[in-house]
Amino acid sequence: MHQSELNGQKLASLALDYVQVISPYVIGKPIDEVAREFGLTDILKLASNENPLGASPSARRAIQDLADLHIYPDGGGFALKAAIAHAFDWAPVGIILGNGSNDLLELVARAFLAPGRNAVFSQHAFAVYALATQATGASAKIVPALPATHPTMPYGADLTAMAAAIDDHTAVVFLANPNNPTGTWVEEAQLRAFLNAVPPRVLVVLDEAYSEYVDRSLYADGRFPDGLKLAREFPNVLVTRTFSKIYGLAALRVGFAVGAPAVIAMLDRVRQPFNVNSLALKAAQAALGDHEFIERSRAVNAAGLEFMQAAFAARNLSVIPSMANFVTVAVGVPAGLVFDALLKEGVIIRPLGGKTDTGGLSCHIRITVGTQAQNERVLVALDKVLAQLRAEVR
Numbered sequence: 423m424h425q426s427e428l429n430g431q432k433l434a435s436l437a438l439d440y441v442q443v444i445s446p447y448v449i450g451k452p453i454d455e456v457a458r459e460f461g462l463t464d465i466l467k468l469a470s471n472e473n474p475l476g477a478s479p480s481a482r483r484a485i486q487d488l489a490d491l492h493i494y495p496d497g498g499g500f501a502l503k504a505a506i507a508h509a510f511d512w513a514p515v516g517i518i519l520g521n522g523s524n525d526l527l528e529l530v531a532r533a534f535l536a537p538g539r540n541a542v543f544s545q546h547a548f549a550v551y552a553l554a555t556q557a558t559g560a561s562a563k564i565v566p567a568l569p570a571t572h573p574t575m576p577y578g579a580d581l582t583a584m585a586a587a588i589d590d591h592t593a594v595v596f597l598a599n600p601n602n603p604t605g606t607w608v609e610e611a612q613l614r615a616f617l618n619a620v621p622p623r624v625l626v627v628l629d630e631a632y633s634e635y636v637d638r639s640l641y642a643d644g645r646f647p648d649g650l651k652l653a654r655e656f657p658n659v660l661v662t663r664t665f666s667k668i669y670g671l672a673a674l675r676v677g678f679a680v681g682a683p684a685v686i687a688m689l690d691r692v693r694q695p696f697n698v699n700s701l702a703l704k705a706a707q708a709a710l711g712d713h714e715f716i717e718r719s720r721a722v723n724a725a726g727l728e729f730m731q732a733a734f735a736a737r738n739l740s741v742i743p744s745m746a747n748f749v750t751v752a753v754g755v756p757a758g759l760v761f762d763a764l765l766k767e768g769v770i771i772r773p774l775g776g777k778t779d780t781g782g783l784s785c786h787i788r789i790t791v792g793t794q795a796q797n798e799r800v801l802v803a804l805d806k807v808l809a810q811l812r813a814e815v816r
Protein backbone atom coordinates (compact mmCIF):
# COMPACT_ATOMS: atom_id res chain seq x y z
CA MET A 423 0.00 0.00 0.00
CA HIS A 424 1.28 3.45 -0.86
CA GLN A 425 2.47 5.52 2.10
CA SER A 426 0.00 8.35 1.40
CA GLU A 427 -2.92 5.92 1.29
CA LEU A 428 -1.90 4.44 4.64
CA ASN A 429 -1.84 7.86 6.22
CA GLY A 430 -5.22 8.61 4.72
CA GLN A 431 -6.75 5.49 6.20
CA LYS A 432 -5.18 6.13 9.57
CA LEU A 433 -6.49 9.65 9.56
CA ALA A 434 -9.93 8.45 8.51
CA SER A 435 -9.99 6.13 11.52
CA LEU A 436 -9.49 9.19 13.71
CA ALA A 437 -12.63 10.90 12.40
CA LEU A 438 -15.43 11.08 14.96
CA ASP A 439 -17.07 7.68 15.51
CA TYR A 440 -20.48 9.00 14.61
CA VAL A 441 -19.15 10.40 11.34
CA GLN A 442 -17.49 7.11 10.40
CA VAL A 443 -20.81 5.25 10.57
CA ILE A 444 -22.80 7.64 8.36
CA SER A 445 -24.07 6.05 5.12
CA PRO A 446 -23.22 8.64 2.46
CA TYR A 447 -26.03 10.27 0.46
CA VAL A 448 -26.24 8.44 -2.85
CA ILE A 449 -25.69 10.94 -5.64
CA GLY A 450 -27.38 10.09 -8.94
CA LYS A 451 -25.31 9.60 -12.07
CA PRO A 452 -24.77 12.81 -14.03
CA ILE A 453 -26.61 13.04 -17.35
CA ASP A 454 -23.37 13.34 -19.37
CA GLU A 455 -21.98 10.20 -17.79
CA VAL A 456 -25.11 8.16 -18.55
CA ALA A 457 -25.04 9.42 -22.14
CA ARG A 458 -21.39 8.42 -22.54
CA GLU A 459 -21.74 5.02 -20.85
CA PHE A 460 -24.71 3.88 -22.94
CA GLY A 461 -23.92 5.77 -26.15
CA LEU A 462 -27.14 7.76 -25.88
CA THR A 463 -27.84 11.37 -26.78
CA ASP A 464 -31.27 12.16 -25.42
CA ILE A 465 -31.33 11.53 -21.68
CA LEU A 466 -34.43 12.19 -19.63
CA LYS A 467 -33.73 12.86 -15.95
CA LEU A 468 -36.76 12.54 -13.70
CA ALA A 469 -34.79 11.68 -10.59
CA SER A 470 -34.48 14.80 -8.45
CA ASN A 471 -37.85 16.53 -8.55
CA GLU A 472 -36.62 19.47 -10.60
CA ASN A 473 -38.96 21.72 -12.57
CA PRO A 474 -39.46 20.31 -16.10
CA LEU A 475 -40.24 23.83 -17.39
CA GLY A 476 -36.75 25.01 -16.46
CA ALA A 477 -36.04 28.12 -14.44
CA SER A 478 -38.30 31.12 -14.04
CA PRO A 479 -37.62 33.36 -17.08
CA SER A 480 -37.47 36.42 -14.79
CA ALA A 481 -34.77 34.70 -12.76
CA ARG A 482 -32.74 33.92 -15.88
CA ARG A 483 -32.91 37.54 -16.97
CA ALA A 484 -31.90 38.74 -13.51
CA ILE A 485 -28.53 36.97 -13.64
CA GLN A 486 -27.39 37.84 -17.13
CA ASP A 487 -25.12 40.61 -15.90
CA LEU A 488 -21.97 38.96 -14.55
CA ALA A 489 -19.98 42.16 -13.98
CA ASP A 490 -19.78 41.67 -10.19
CA LEU A 491 -18.54 38.10 -9.99
CA HIS A 492 -15.38 39.25 -8.18
CA ILE A 493 -17.41 40.82 -5.35
CA TYR A 494 -18.55 38.76 -2.34
CA PRO A 495 -22.32 38.37 -2.07
CA ASP A 496 -24.40 40.34 0.41
CA GLY A 497 -23.93 38.03 3.40
CA GLY A 498 -27.09 39.37 5.01
CA GLY A 499 -29.17 38.78 1.87
CA PHE A 500 -30.89 42.11 2.49
CA ALA A 501 -32.83 42.45 -0.78
CA LEU A 502 -33.98 38.82 -0.95
CA LYS A 503 -35.05 38.83 2.69
CA ALA A 504 -36.99 42.04 2.07
CA ALA A 505 -38.73 40.40 -0.90
CA ILE A 506 -39.56 37.28 1.15
CA ALA A 507 -40.76 39.46 4.04
CA HIS A 508 -43.05 41.32 1.65
CA ALA A 509 -44.33 38.19 -0.12
CA PHE A 510 -45.11 36.29 3.09
CA ASP A 511 -45.80 39.15 5.48
CA TRP A 512 -42.99 38.11 7.81
CA ALA A 513 -40.45 40.36 9.56
CA PRO A 514 -36.93 40.12 8.04
CA VAL A 515 -35.44 39.30 11.49
CA GLY A 516 -37.45 36.09 11.40
CA ILE A 517 -35.95 34.99 8.05
CA ILE A 518 -32.69 33.19 7.28
CA LEU A 519 -31.36 32.23 3.84
CA GLY A 520 -29.60 28.98 3.05
CA ASN A 521 -27.46 27.41 0.35
CA GLY A 522 -30.51 25.37 -0.60
CA SER A 523 -32.92 24.44 2.17
CA ASN A 524 -30.56 21.53 2.80
CA ASP A 525 -28.17 24.07 4.34
CA LEU A 526 -30.90 25.23 6.71
CA LEU A 527 -31.59 21.67 7.88
CA GLU A 528 -27.90 21.36 8.68
CA LEU A 529 -27.84 24.68 10.50
CA VAL A 530 -30.71 23.45 12.67
CA ALA A 531 -28.78 20.28 13.46
CA ARG A 532 -25.60 22.20 14.24
CA ALA A 533 -27.35 24.65 16.51
CA PHE A 534 -29.71 22.28 18.34
CA LEU A 535 -28.34 18.73 18.17
CA ALA A 536 -25.35 17.08 19.89
CA PRO A 537 -24.43 13.71 21.43
CA GLY A 538 -27.03 12.87 24.07
CA ARG A 539 -29.83 14.66 22.21
CA ASN A 540 -32.12 13.21 19.56
CA ALA A 541 -34.17 14.22 16.55
CA VAL A 542 -37.53 12.62 15.83
CA PHE A 543 -38.73 12.02 12.28
CA SER A 544 -40.82 9.54 10.33
CA GLN A 545 -39.76 6.44 8.49
CA HIS A 546 -39.52 7.22 4.74
CA ALA A 547 -38.52 10.83 5.53
CA PHE A 548 -36.15 12.96 3.46
CA ALA A 549 -32.68 11.34 3.67
CA VAL A 550 -30.96 14.54 4.83
CA TYR A 551 -32.71 14.49 8.23
CA ALA A 552 -30.77 11.37 9.18
CA LEU A 553 -27.51 12.65 7.70
CA ALA A 554 -27.69 16.05 9.39
CA THR A 555 -28.62 14.44 12.70
CA GLN A 556 -25.89 11.79 12.59
CA ALA A 557 -23.23 14.36 11.70
CA THR A 558 -23.74 16.01 15.09
CA GLY A 559 -23.52 12.79 17.11
CA ALA A 560 -27.19 13.08 18.12
CA SER A 561 -29.38 10.04 17.64
CA ALA A 562 -32.19 9.71 15.15
CA LYS A 563 -35.51 8.41 16.49
CA ILE A 564 -37.19 7.10 13.38
CA VAL A 565 -40.89 6.54 13.94
CA PRO A 566 -42.66 3.83 11.91
CA ALA A 567 -44.86 5.36 9.22
CA LEU A 568 -48.55 4.59 8.72
CA PRO A 569 -48.96 1.11 7.20
CA ALA A 570 -49.09 0.43 3.46
CA THR A 571 -52.71 -0.61 4.00
CA HIS A 572 -53.76 2.73 5.55
CA PRO A 573 -57.01 3.81 3.83
CA THR A 574 -56.09 7.45 3.09
CA MET A 575 -52.39 8.00 3.73
CA PRO A 576 -50.35 4.84 3.14
CA TYR A 577 -46.70 5.34 4.17
CA GLY A 578 -47.59 8.77 5.64
CA ALA A 579 -46.17 10.21 8.86
CA ASP A 580 -47.89 8.87 11.98
CA LEU A 581 -48.12 12.07 14.02
CA THR A 582 -49.60 10.36 17.06
CA ALA A 583 -46.67 7.96 17.21
CA MET A 584 -44.22 10.81 16.55
CA ALA A 585 -45.59 12.82 19.47
CA ALA A 586 -45.30 9.73 21.68
CA ALA A 587 -41.67 9.22 20.58
CA ILE A 588 -40.59 12.62 21.91
CA ASP A 589 -38.62 12.25 25.13
CA ASP A 590 -36.62 14.47 27.48
CA HIS A 591 -33.65 14.38 25.11
CA THR A 592 -35.55 15.32 21.96
CA ALA A 593 -34.46 18.71 20.65
CA VAL A 594 -35.78 18.67 17.07
CA VAL A 595 -38.60 17.15 15.04
CA PHE A 596 -38.27 17.09 11.25
CA LEU A 597 -41.48 16.83 9.24
CA ALA A 598 -41.81 17.41 5.50
CA ASN A 599 -45.23 18.42 4.22
CA PRO A 600 -45.69 17.13 1.54
CA ASN A 601 -43.07 14.48 2.20
CA ASN A 602 -40.31 13.25 -0.08
CA PRO A 603 -40.01 10.41 -1.19
CA THR A 604 -43.65 9.42 -0.57
CA GLY A 605 -45.60 12.56 -1.60
CA THR A 606 -47.81 12.02 1.46
CA TRP A 607 -49.03 14.89 3.60
CA VAL A 608 -50.51 15.73 6.97
CA GLU A 609 -53.78 17.56 7.41
CA GLU A 610 -54.23 20.82 9.28
CA ALA A 611 -56.24 19.29 12.15
CA GLN A 612 -53.72 16.49 12.71
CA LEU A 613 -50.76 18.84 12.58
CA ARG A 614 -52.38 21.25 14.99
CA ALA A 615 -53.09 18.42 17.45
CA PHE A 616 -49.48 17.30 17.08
CA LEU A 617 -48.10 20.80 17.72
CA ASN A 618 -50.28 21.09 20.81
CA ALA A 619 -48.82 17.80 22.06
CA VAL A 620 -45.16 18.70 21.40
CA PRO A 621 -43.38 20.35 24.33
CA PRO A 622 -42.62 24.01 23.44
CA ARG A 623 -38.89 23.37 24.07
CA VAL A 624 -38.73 21.09 21.00
CA LEU A 625 -38.06 22.78 17.66
CA VAL A 626 -40.40 21.50 14.94
CA VAL A 627 -38.94 21.93 11.46
CA LEU A 628 -41.77 21.99 8.97
CA ASP A 629 -40.07 21.35 5.64
CA GLU A 630 -42.26 22.84 2.91
CA ALA A 631 -39.99 22.20 -0.08
CA TYR A 632 -43.00 21.04 -2.14
CA SER A 633 -45.78 23.13 -0.60
CA GLU A 634 -46.23 25.33 -3.68
CA TYR A 635 -47.41 22.28 -5.62
CA VAL A 636 -50.29 21.59 -3.26
CA ASP A 637 -53.77 22.04 -4.72
CA ARG A 638 -54.73 25.62 -3.73
CA SER A 639 -58.30 24.59 -2.89
CA LEU A 640 -56.99 22.46 -0.02
CA TYR A 641 -55.43 25.55 1.53
CA ALA A 642 -58.60 27.54 0.91
CA ASP A 643 -60.80 25.06 2.74
CA GLY A 644 -58.29 24.67 5.57
CA ARG A 645 -57.39 21.03 4.96
CA PHE A 646 -53.77 21.57 4.02
CA PRO A 647 -51.89 23.37 6.80
CA ASP A 648 -50.36 26.74 6.08
CA GLY A 649 -46.98 26.40 7.79
CA LEU A 650 -46.44 30.15 8.04
CA LYS A 651 -49.73 30.58 9.86
CA LEU A 652 -48.74 27.82 12.28
CA ALA A 653 -45.31 29.39 12.79
CA ARG A 654 -47.07 32.59 13.90
CA GLU A 655 -49.03 30.64 16.49
CA PHE A 656 -46.31 28.24 17.62
CA PRO A 657 -42.93 29.90 18.24
CA ASN A 658 -41.24 26.47 18.17
CA VAL A 659 -42.17 25.96 14.49
CA LEU A 660 -39.54 26.74 11.87
CA VAL A 661 -40.72 26.57 8.26
CA THR A 662 -38.21 25.82 5.50
CA ARG A 663 -38.85 26.54 1.82
CA THR A 664 -36.74 26.19 -1.30
CA PHE A 665 -36.20 27.86 -4.66
CA SER A 666 -35.07 24.50 -6.09
CA LYS A 667 -38.47 23.10 -6.96
CA ILE A 668 -41.34 25.21 -8.33
CA TYR A 669 -39.08 28.25 -8.93
CA GLY A 670 -36.72 26.05 -10.96
CA LEU A 671 -33.43 27.19 -9.42
CA ALA A 672 -31.99 23.90 -8.11
CA ALA A 673 -28.54 24.57 -9.58
CA LEU A 674 -28.14 27.87 -7.78
CA ARG A 675 -28.78 26.43 -4.28
CA VAL A 676 -31.03 28.79 -2.38
CA GLY A 677 -33.72 28.32 0.23
CA PHE A 678 -35.06 30.13 3.27
CA ALA A 679 -36.50 29.49 6.69
CA VAL A 680 -38.92 31.58 8.70
CA GLY A 681 -39.49 31.34 12.42
CA ALA A 682 -39.14 33.11 15.73
CA PRO A 683 -36.41 35.79 15.49
CA ALA A 684 -34.58 34.34 18.52
CA VAL A 685 -34.38 30.91 16.83
CA ILE A 686 -33.27 32.48 13.55
CA ALA A 687 -30.52 34.33 15.46
CA MET A 688 -29.14 31.00 16.71
CA LEU A 689 -29.08 29.55 13.19
CA ASP A 690 -27.33 32.71 12.01
CA ARG A 691 -24.50 32.08 14.47
CA VAL A 692 -23.56 28.79 12.86
CA ARG A 693 -24.05 29.94 9.26
CA GLN A 694 -21.15 30.60 6.89
CA PRO A 695 -21.00 34.38 6.40
CA PHE A 696 -21.50 34.13 2.62
CA ASN A 697 -23.57 30.95 2.38
CA VAL A 698 -25.76 32.13 -0.51
CA ASN A 699 -24.06 33.31 -3.69
CA SER A 700 -24.87 36.54 -5.53
CA LEU A 701 -26.48 34.92 -8.57
CA ALA A 702 -28.73 32.83 -6.34
CA LEU A 703 -29.78 35.91 -4.36
CA LYS A 704 -30.71 37.85 -7.49
CA ALA A 705 -32.41 34.95 -9.26
CA ALA A 706 -34.46 33.98 -6.21
CA GLN A 707 -35.69 37.53 -5.76
CA ALA A 708 -36.84 37.68 -9.37
CA ALA A 709 -38.36 34.19 -9.25
CA LEU A 710 -40.42 35.07 -6.20
CA GLY A 711 -42.26 37.68 -8.21
CA ASP A 712 -42.72 35.56 -11.34
CA HIS A 713 -46.31 34.58 -10.59
CA GLU A 714 -47.06 33.58 -14.16
CA PHE A 715 -44.26 30.99 -14.12
CA ILE A 716 -45.26 29.65 -10.71
CA GLU A 717 -48.90 29.25 -11.80
CA ARG A 718 -47.88 27.56 -15.05
CA SER A 719 -45.52 25.20 -13.21
CA ARG A 720 -48.27 24.31 -10.76
CA ALA A 721 -50.78 23.67 -13.54
CA VAL A 722 -48.39 21.53 -15.61
CA ASN A 723 -47.55 19.51 -12.52
CA ALA A 724 -51.18 19.02 -11.49
CA ALA A 725 -52.10 17.74 -14.95
CA GLY A 726 -49.00 15.53 -15.10
CA LEU A 727 -49.58 14.12 -11.63
CA GLU A 728 -53.13 13.19 -12.52
CA PHE A 729 -51.99 11.65 -15.80
CA MET A 730 -49.26 9.57 -14.14
CA GLN A 731 -51.44 8.39 -11.26
CA ALA A 732 -54.15 7.32 -13.71
CA ALA A 733 -51.59 5.64 -15.98
CA PHE A 734 -50.25 3.56 -13.09
CA ALA A 735 -53.74 2.68 -11.90
CA ALA A 736 -54.53 1.47 -15.43
CA ARG A 737 -51.44 -0.77 -15.22
CA ASN A 738 -52.48 -2.12 -11.83
CA LEU A 739 -49.39 -0.60 -10.25
CA SER A 740 -49.97 0.77 -6.81
CA VAL A 741 -49.12 4.47 -6.46
CA ILE A 742 -48.73 6.31 -3.18
CA PRO A 743 -51.18 9.26 -3.49
CA SER A 744 -48.92 12.29 -3.98
CA MET A 745 -49.38 15.99 -3.37
CA ALA A 746 -45.93 16.95 -4.70
CA ASN A 747 -44.16 16.97 -8.09
CA PHE A 748 -43.33 13.28 -8.17
CA VAL A 749 -45.02 9.90 -7.92
CA THR A 750 -43.78 6.91 -6.00
CA VAL A 751 -44.99 3.63 -7.38
CA ALA A 752 -44.61 -0.04 -6.48
CA VAL A 753 -43.14 -1.86 -9.46
CA GLY A 754 -43.18 -5.42 -8.10
CA VAL A 755 -39.48 -6.06 -8.79
CA PRO A 756 -36.43 -4.67 -6.97
CA ALA A 757 -36.17 -0.95 -7.64
CA GLY A 758 -32.44 -1.13 -8.39
CA LEU A 759 -33.07 -3.47 -11.34
CA VAL A 760 -35.69 -1.12 -12.77
CA PHE A 761 -33.31 1.81 -12.33
CA ASP A 762 -30.51 -0.01 -14.21
CA ALA A 763 -32.81 -1.11 -17.01
CA LEU A 764 -34.29 2.38 -17.43
CA LEU A 765 -30.80 3.89 -17.62
CA LYS A 766 -30.19 1.84 -20.74
CA GLU A 767 -33.35 3.43 -22.17
CA GLY A 768 -31.91 6.85 -21.36
CA VAL A 769 -34.32 7.52 -18.49
CA ILE A 770 -33.06 8.31 -14.99
CA ILE A 771 -35.45 7.81 -12.06
CA ARG A 772 -34.89 7.35 -8.32
CA PRO A 773 -34.96 3.81 -6.96
CA LEU A 774 -36.03 3.71 -3.33
CA GLY A 775 -34.74 1.14 -0.93
CA GLY A 776 -30.95 1.12 -0.73
CA LYS A 777 -28.82 1.92 2.25
CA THR A 778 -30.82 4.81 3.64
CA ASP A 779 -34.18 3.06 3.34
CA THR A 780 -35.74 2.26 6.65
CA GLY A 781 -37.75 -0.60 5.20
CA GLY A 782 -40.71 -1.26 3.00
CA LEU A 783 -39.96 0.61 -0.21
CA SER A 784 -37.33 -1.57 -1.88
CA CYS A 785 -39.64 -2.28 -4.83
CA HIS A 786 -40.76 1.35 -5.22
CA ILE A 787 -39.40 3.90 -7.65
CA ARG A 788 -39.88 7.66 -7.53
CA ILE A 789 -40.50 9.49 -10.78
CA THR A 790 -40.54 13.27 -11.05
CA VAL A 791 -43.59 14.56 -12.93
CA GLY A 792 -42.36 15.97 -16.24
CA THR A 793 -43.96 17.59 -19.25
CA GLN A 794 -46.63 15.52 -21.03
CA ALA A 795 -44.07 14.29 -23.60
CA GLN A 796 -41.64 13.32 -20.85
CA ASN A 797 -44.35 11.53 -18.87
CA GLU A 798 -45.33 9.56 -21.93
CA ARG A 799 -41.70 8.66 -22.62
CA VAL A 800 -41.04 7.35 -19.13
CA LEU A 801 -44.20 5.23 -19.28
CA VAL A 802 -43.19 3.65 -22.60
CA ALA A 803 -39.71 2.90 -21.22
CA LEU A 804 -41.13 1.56 -17.96
CA ASP A 805 -43.60 -0.73 -19.75
CA LYS A 806 -40.72 -2.15 -21.76
CA VAL A 807 -38.35 -2.78 -18.85
CA LEU A 808 -41.03 -4.14 -16.54
CA ALA A 809 -42.11 -6.64 -19.20
CA GLN A 810 -38.46 -7.73 -19.59
CA LEU A 811 -37.78 -7.94 -15.88
CA ARG A 812 -40.96 -9.86 -15.13
CA ALA A 813 -40.12 -12.36 -17.86
CA GLU A 814 -36.66 -12.83 -16.29
CA VAL A 815 -38.05 -13.26 -12.79
CA ARG A 816 -40.51 -15.93 -13.95
Ligand SMILES: Cc1ncc(COP(=O)(O)O)c(C=O)c1O
Pocket residue numbers: 470471521522523524525548598601602629631663664665666672675676677
Ligand atom coordinates in the same frame (compact mmCIF):
# COMPACT_ATOMS: atom_id res chain seq x y z
C1 LIG B 1 -38.30 17.31 1.50
C2 LIG B 1 -37.11 18.05 1.00
N1 LIG B 1 -36.56 18.98 1.76
C3 LIG B 1 -35.49 19.68 1.36
C4 LIG B 1 -34.90 19.44 0.14
C5 LIG B 1 -33.65 20.20 -0.17
O1 LIG B 1 -33.73 20.94 -1.29
P1 LIG B 1 -32.74 22.13 -1.57
O2 LIG B 1 -31.52 21.94 -0.72
O3 LIG B 1 -32.46 22.04 -3.01
O4 LIG B 1 -33.48 23.36 -1.17
C6 LIG B 1 -35.42 18.47 -0.70
C7 LIG B 1 -34.78 18.18 -2.00
O5 LIG B 1 -35.08 17.29 -2.72
C8 LIG B 1 -36.55 17.75 -0.26
O6 LIG B 1 -37.08 16.78 -1.02
